[in-house]
Amino acid sequence: MSLSVNDLSFTYNSGLPTEAKALQNISFSAEKGEILSIVGHTGSGKSTLAMHLNGLLIPQSGEVVIDGIKTDSDPKNLRKIRQSVGLVFQYPEQQIFAETVSDEISFGPFNWGLRGDALEKRVLDAMELIGLDASFASANPFQLSGGEKRRVAIASVLASEPSYLVLDEPTAGLDLSGVCELTCLLKSMCEKEICVIHITHDLELALNISDRILIISEGTLTANGTPSEISDMLSEINVKGLILPDILSLSYELKKTYGTEAITSDPHMLAEQIKAVKITCR
Numbered sequence: 001m002s003l004s005v006n007d008l009s010f011t012y013n014s015g016l017p018t019e020a021k022a023l024q025n026i027s028f029s030a031e032k033g034e035i036l037s038i039v040g041h042t043g044s045g046k047s048t049l050a051m052h053l054n055g056l057l058i059p060q061s062g063e064v065v066i067d068g069i070k071t072d073s074d075p076k077n078l079r080k081i082r083q084s085v086g087l088v089f090q091y092p093e094q095q096i097f098a099e100t101v102s103d104e105i106s107f108g109p110f111n112w113g114l115r116g117d118a119l120e121k122r123v124l125d126a127m128e129l130i131g132l133d134a135s136f137a138s139a140n141p142f143q144l145s146g147g148e149k150r151r152v153a154i155a156s157v158l159a160s161e162p163s164y165l166v167l168d169e170p171t172a173g174l175d176l177s178g179v180c181e182l183t184c185l186l187k188s189m190c191e192k193e194i195c196v197i198h199i200t201h202d203l204e205l206a207l208n209i210s211d212r213i214l215i216i217s218e219g220t221l222t223a224n225g226t227p228s229e230i231s232d233m234l235s236e237i238n239v240k241g242l243i244l245p246d247i248l249s250l251s252y253e254l255k256k257t258y259g260t261e262a263i264t265s266d267p268h269m270l271a272e273q274i275k276a277v278k279i280t281c282r
């Protein structure tokens with residue numbers, strides 16, 4: 001059982017002067033239990049791709065298949081797909097609509113048939129998971145801070161217990177401790193055999209937390225590999241809008257100048273490489 005995208009293309013405003021080819025011949029698959037990051041510059045097509053994964057957009061050509069079911073306009077298929085693929089929007093305001101946090105978070109599971117104590121427990125569990133105190137339940141989500149709104153948006157998707165969790169730029173607007181908490185949450189989701197698809201323009205974060213990374217540039221998939229393969233590739237070629245983190249540039253220079261083995265963003269491994277170079281140069 002997996003999520004697979006086959007030869008997907010999508011153009012906005014086809015034939016008009018405002019035509020934008022957002023996605024061109026994208027193919028990849030994602031498995032439960034992995035964190036897959038999709039990294040690209042602004043306007044590279046990330047949000048358009050995210051909206052295809054739970055059927056908010058239907059492919060103009062190619063296909064998206066979730067656990068054997070294709071996203072198409074059949075409402076029965078879409079219902080099943082939206083139950084298994086949870087999408088957290090880029091901006092929480094795109095998603096939040098209810099007057100209280102509790103109503104917001106219970107909307108999904110209520111829709112899938114949960115009622116009474118089970119529904120209340122599901123809401124409180126989702127709030128706890130995302131680090132929202134139970135006292136927030138009666139708060140108006142529109143009056144919360146940006147970081148709190150984002151947590152409500154994530155909790156409302158987690159409450160439906162999706163098999164695939166797609167997050168579009170989830171760290172935007174979070175401070176460093178918020179980013180660390182979110183990273184821990186994504187890792188814990190993975191341990192529960194959920195597939196996490198993390199969409200971001202933050203290459204360094206993607207390199208640190210992912211099992212696999214896709215690079216998307218101007219609507220085209222330019223790479224698909226492990227963080228170490230992607231680091232190697234980005235050391236050699238430039239991808240629009242993506243800047244190699246300083247730590248990787250240093251590792252690359254060590255490899256180029258002194259022939260150290262692997263390019264790494266792990267500070268401990270890098271320290272070992274520098275130590276080895278110092279010994280060799282003595």
Ligand SMILES: Nc1ncnc2c1ncn2[C@@H]1O[C@H](COP(=O)(O)OP(=O)(O)O)[C@@H](O)[C@H]1O
Pocket residue numbers: 012013020021022040041042043044045046047048049
């Ligand atoms: N609703 C829309 N109507 C027309 N063009 C759009 C629309 N949404 C996005 N685009 C265009 O599609 C391309 C990809 O956008 P998007 O998927 O939002 O990229 P990203 O999320 O990587 O910033 C861009 O050229 C953008 O201007």
Ligand SMILES: [Mg+2]
Pocket residue numbers: 046047048090168
């Ligand atoms: Mg976007």
